[in-house]
Amino acid sequence: MKQFFRITVLAAAALAAPLAMAQGSKLKVGLMLPYTGTYAALGVAIENGFRLYVQEQGGKLGGREIEFVKVDDESDPSKATDNVNKLVKRDNVDVIVGTVHSGVVAAMAKVARDTGTMLIVPNAGAGVVTGAMCAPHIFRSSFSNWQPAYAMGEVAAKKGHKTAVTITHKYAAGDESVGAFKEAFEKGGGKVVKQLSLPFPGVEFQALLTEIAAAKPDAVYTFFAGGAAVKFVKDYATAGLKKGIPLYGPGFLTDGTLEAQGADAEGLFTTLHYGDSLNTPRDNAFRLAYAKAFKLQPDVYAVQGYDAGQVLGIGLAATKGDISKKADFAAAVEKTRIDSPRGAFSISKAHNPVQDIYLRQVVGKENKVIGVASKGLTDPALGCKM
Ligand code: BEZ
Numbered sequence: 001m002k003q004f005f006r007i008t009v010l011a012a013a014a015l016a017a018p019l020a021m022a023q024g025s026k027l028k029v030g031l032m033l034p035y036t037g038t039y040a041a042l043g044v045a046i047e048n049g050f051r052l053y054v055q056e057q058g059g060k061l062g063g064r065e066i067e068f069v070k071v072d073d074e075s076d077p078s079k080a081t082d083n084v085n086k087l088v089k090r091d092n093v094d095v096i097v098g099t100v101h102s103g104v105v106a107a108m109a110k111v112a113r114d115t116g117t118m119l120i121v122p123n124a125g126a127g128v129v130t131g132a133m134c135a136p137h138i139f140r141s142s143f144s145n146w147q148p149a150y151a152m153g154e155v156a157a158k159k160g161h162k163t164a165v166t167i168t169h170k171y172a173a174g175d176e177s178v179g180a181f182k183e184a185f186e187k188g189g190g191k192v193v194k195q196l197s198l199p200f201p202g203v204e205f206q207a208l209l210t211e212i213a214a215a216k217p218d219a220v221y222t223f224f225a226g227g228a229a230v231k232f233v234k235d236y237a238t239a240g241l242k243k244g245i246p247l248y249g250p251g252f253l254t255d256g257t258l259e260a261q262g263a264d265a266e267g268l269f270t271t272l273h274y275g276d277s278l279n280t281p282r283d284n285a286f287r288l289a290y291a292k293a294f295k296l297q298p299d300v301y302a303v304q305g306y307d308a309g310q311v312l313g314i315g316l317a318a319t320k321g322d323i324s325k326k327a328d329f330a331a332a333v334e335k336t337r338i339d340s341p342r343g344a345f346s347i348s349k350a351h352n353p354v355q356d357i358y359l360r361q362v363v364g365k366e367n368k369v370i371g372v373a374s375k376g377l378t379d380p381a382l383g384c385k386m
Pocket of ligand 1: 039100101102103123124125126145173225252
């Protein structure tokens with residue numbers, strides 16, 4: 001009997017050991033973000049937001065202290081596989097958080113799927129991440145490229161515009177954004193008459209602006225973000241187009257960029273899942289805490305980083321810090337309404353946010369929310385089989 005008791009105790013101890021280890025050891029978070037190039041400011045805001053959430057939880061999620069390892073992905077798809085492998089194979093991270101660029105995230109999702117590593121995407125909107133490459137351990141805390149673009153297509157059609165020219169960087173995010181705008185705009189009776197693009201991260205817009213002037217559309221739809229968005233908005237105004245042809249886009253065009261764009265951005269309409277004047281207790285508290293911690297105003301990227309922290313926190317709380325329990329992690333995230341500064345949202349079965357898309361207008365240094373363009377918008381998640 002004594003012998004049986006000893007064996008039972010030993011067996012129980014052996015079973016409990018991995019959990020005790022998991023709870024005791026630090027959780028390694030691999031941040032793969034752009035810290036240089038046109039999207040550098042976006043990467044910094046995401047990291048700040050993520051760190052703020054962890055700080056608010058006392059530095060621990062699911063009982064585990066968080067340790068960070070960082071890689072600058074430079075928004076360069078050709079280096080993406082090597083960069084993500086540095087985190088997974090060299091640094092043995094428990095979870096990857098990244099990235100901004102849709103061309104880079106595709107490689108990250110492939111490595112996450114091949115190795116079973118948890119991936120939380122805090123920006124890149126590539127449809128494939130929560131579409132054909134969806135997986136129980138891949139989550140997105142941001143948006144799909146389809147979501148704000150589709151909402152803007154509806155807005156532009158409702159404003160009575162009949163023709164539009166589109167202009168974007170030529171890569172997955174731009175192509176998907178333009179595609180979704182066109183889908184909704186043409187459903188609403190409009191017609192996209194010309195699609196212009198230039199290679200990422202180029203900012204030589206002059207020849208393309210001349211083409212827009214010659215086409216004389218009712219409206220222009222554009223996808224640019226970060227440094228390129230600053231330059232495009234300024235060049236559009238300098239070319240004299242702003243007065244005659246209204247410029248629309250997903251809110252990346254004016255989020256985190258207004259200081260640099262100045263008066264050239266005034267009055268622009270954009271659609272996005274965040275804005276500067278939500279004035280809810282949740283957002284006000286977040287904005288205050290962010291400003292205090294980083295001496296900066298938050299933007300949509302900061303919110304997405306913060307919410308990536310929330311997704312990880314929810315999953316780890318449910319699994320008591322054991323990130324290998326992927327099904328329990330996913331079940332917890334799927335059933336929780338995430339209390340985001342943007343407004344509460346849920347995560348779809350494909351693991352993309354189901355969220356309100358706001359219509360905003362630039363007023364001074366703010367993206368002022370003037371209404372909800374699309375309520376509880378769900379990405380179509382084409383090809384996702386989970
Ligand atoms: C993207 O590549 O998915 C992206 C980059 C910047 C802002 C929004 C989306």
